Amino acid sequence: MVLYAKSIDHVNFKVKNLEESIKFYKELFGFKVLQEENPNKIDAPSKIIGNDTIKLCMYQVQDMSPAGGIAHFGFNIENFEDVISRCNELRVEILYG
Template sequence: MFKALKVDHIGIAVKDLEQAKKFYTEVLGLQAMGEEVVEEQKVRVCFIPCGDSEVELLESTSPDGPIAKFIEKKGEGIQHVAFRVENLEAALATLKEQGIRMIDEKPRYGAGGASIAFVHPKATGSVLVELSERK
């Protein structure tokens, strides 16, 4: 059995990363902590820490990327909620034993050097849930 340790971050799909950052930095007074392109996910991300968690702004780098498709279908907004786990491999094994439908059967690279895996929204009441392990 595994346990989610905390909300690691909330992923927010945006059309324009620079414009979106302004609200969090200029209005809410938070500080953006750099940007990264994750080529395999066709996304440019910016993490904005807030207390013990972060906001992850996600801008697609390609019209056929998952974030572009999300925005096309649902518009800009919350795309996923990520929970920190201590041992992602063990968490995935437990979920598999429980018959939980997954998008990722094994960990993959996530922004910020995290190991991540997504649970299918059909298993979570339509919420895209990410599990994240950070070293």
């Protein structure tokens, strides 16, 4: 029997600087901190941010080796041009898209 997933519940990934990463997603998408404490008992600073439908669980690590990391993830957005404009305001380098 095949089980069908309705949507992605959350994405969990490593960051080099937790506070800078949180600031980025707050400024770009208006995300809020949803959970302050370490949700996964990981021995690293971590927080969950997002909104009503998207949750990003980030944890700060010193070693950013690529093993087991996420290559990318995508968001459905209302207006692509608005996001590009906001990225330009925040001086985010657009690598693709």
